[in-house]
Amino acid sequence: MVAPSRPHHVDSGFSAVFRNRIDSLLVAFDCVTLAVIAVFINGDEGLTAQLISVCGVILTLVALEMAGLYRPRLTLSALDDLPRLAAWSIITSGTVFAFSRPGVSIVRAMIYAALVFLALFIVRAAYYIVVRRRRRRSPAARRQTMVVGDGLVSVELIENTRALPELGLDVRLAVSDNPMPELVATGVRVERGVDDIRAKATEHGIDVVLVSFASGPDSAMVAPLRACDELDCEIYIVPRLYEFVSLSPSMDRIHTIPLMLVRRDALRTWYWKIKRVFDVVAVSIALAVLALPMTLIACAVYLSDPGAPILFRQKRIGRGGRLFDMLKFRSMRPVPEGTSDAQWQPTDRIYPLGRFLRKTSIDELPQLWNVLCGDMSIVGPRPERPHFVEQFASSVPRYGDRHRVEVGLTGWAAVHGLRGDTSINDRAVYDNFYIENWSVWLDIKIIVRTVGAVFRGAGS
Known part of the structure; x- marks a missing residue:
């Protein structure tokens, strides 16, 4: 008789991160081990040293997690983990120890780091023995x-x-x-x-x-x-x-x-979860710094055609197919909304100031507000209009897959020149590559390359 299946569910919150992706019990054992070592080493020192030790414990745990050492594995072997465990634990703990004690000898710092590694290795070896035994004996495990x-x-x-x-x-x-x-x-x-x-x-x-x-x-x-x-x-x-x-x-x-x-x-790691925090902080600072320049740009746009709106609003498709109003500084002569939504690259309507705004990507600055409101992220696939999303979804392979994450001010496709009148198939490939290979460093690379493109005037 087959045992009844337990129901499953979609969970994009922190609970999903700690249920299947991180071995939280091993994290707890390592945390206790590092805390005991810190107390033993710093027991007679002041509050500052104790606080630095706490930070050291946290940094070591974060480093081990980012190295993949807390991912639940099928084949458990402490010897398989040993090279990475040695590298990450020794470097992280040794650096923190040396930083917290200016002038300490390198030998003493290395002895401390080696002690941390040895303790973590012993804990891991013992933990794996218990887990393997429990898996063999209990189907529930x-x-x-x-x-x-x-x-x-x-x-x-x-x-x-x-x-x-x-x-x-x-x-x-x-x-x-x-x-x-x-x-x-x-x-x-x-x-x-x-x-x-x-x-x-x-x-x-x-x-x-x-x-x-x-x-x-x-x-x-x-x-x-x-x-x-x-x-x-x-x-x-x-x-x-x-x-x-x-x-x-x-x-x-x-x-x-x-x-x-x-x-x-993307969507399943704790560092993806803080991507939104980074967006809010970075955009808030940018809006404060750029408040005066954006006001001057708005005045220039208004004077170019006092009868037209300063901001251009257009429906775009965001994550999961959600509609939102994307903002830009107006760079074209106004036309009825339906006409604008269905025109691919209406270059004949761009006026001189608008051409400068688009060349320098200044017209995109109001989208900082879209990021602050949660419609967009700083980095992600560029959003498209519903009319064209419907067309591309049926004609371009995997185009709809790019809507798995938040759309962005800039993205992997954009920094490779795939903007304006370029291949939609290539855009979909690049955007999906970004999602599959997302990392904090990839976002940083995209932001750096975007800044370089803006200074070169390589906008659309």
């Missing part, structure tokens, strides 16, 4: 798993998870539109509908999705997997020609089959 694929690799994944319960996986469902007899013979429930992975993962309370090989084209799996971006589950993909694939620190394995983790960092 295993995560509900779904295998997607038609053939023998799917069968091997199922058999290996049964033979190795310490992986912590319990395969409850196989999804295949053309299952081989060997897959059916495993006894795992088989359902059709590879194009609707999200609904099946939600219905069956799936924690882990293993994607192997299907008889159809791999490209058919892109949209269904992207639809799972905000689901509280982890997705692993068996790479093609996996016999030649070497494991990297971000990968996992089931027996000898390597698995690539689908990052999905």
Whole structure:
């Protein structure tokens, strides 16, 4: 008898981050370990030293998390983690120790850093032993798993998870539109509908999705997997020609089959959550600094045509298809709203001041208010008008996928010159590349390149 599945849900809040993506229990053990070491080292020192020690504990935990050392893994091995654990813990803790004690010898700082690393390694090794044992003994400690694929690799994944319960996986469902007899013979429930992975993962309370090989084209799996971006589950993909694939620190394995983790960092990491905080702070400062220049620009726009509005408002599509009014300084002669919404690049209506505003991207400054209101982000895919979104969604592959995140003042496509009358297909590819590969550093690179483009006058 098959045990009833627990319901699943979409959760884009902090709870989703700490449920499947971060091993919060290991974080807690490391936090206690670092706190004990800090108290032992700084027990007789003043309040300032204690506060610096607390900051050191936090920084070390953050560094380890960003290195991927708190991501729940299938194959648990403290020796596999050792190189990264040594590098990140020694560098972070040693730097903080030296900073908190000006003039301290390098030898003493290195001894402290080595002590921190050794303690964290021992805690991790002991923790992994307990977790592996619990996974073997208790089915409740295993995560509900779904295998997607038609053939023998799917069968091997199922058999290996049964033979190795310490992986912590319990395969409850196989999804295949053309299952081989060997897959059916495993006894795992088989359902059709590879194009609707999200609904099946939600219905069956799936924690882990293993994607192997299907008889159809791999490209058919892109949209269904992207639809799972905000689901509280982890997705692993068996790479093609996996016999030649070497494991990297971000990968996992089931027996000898390597698995690539689908990052999905956008929307699912704590540092994505603070992207909005950065937007609000940065835009608030920018609006305060630019208040006078924007007032002067508004006066110039008004004097260029006193009978026309200073700000140009236009409906654009934001995250999830939501409509909002995007603001710009008017750079064209006004026309009826319906005409403007359906014209692609009406350059014949641009007046001399407007040409300067567009060349320098000054016309975009009012969108700082859109960012402050939450309609946009500083970095993200550029928003488009509903009329063209409808056209592109049906004619450009993966165009709709770019609306998974907030649209932006600037973006990866924009800094590569994909603005104005350029390839829509290339824009969609670049925007989706940005989402799949998002990181704090990628946002910083885009902002720096945008500033450079503005100074070069490379606007639209």
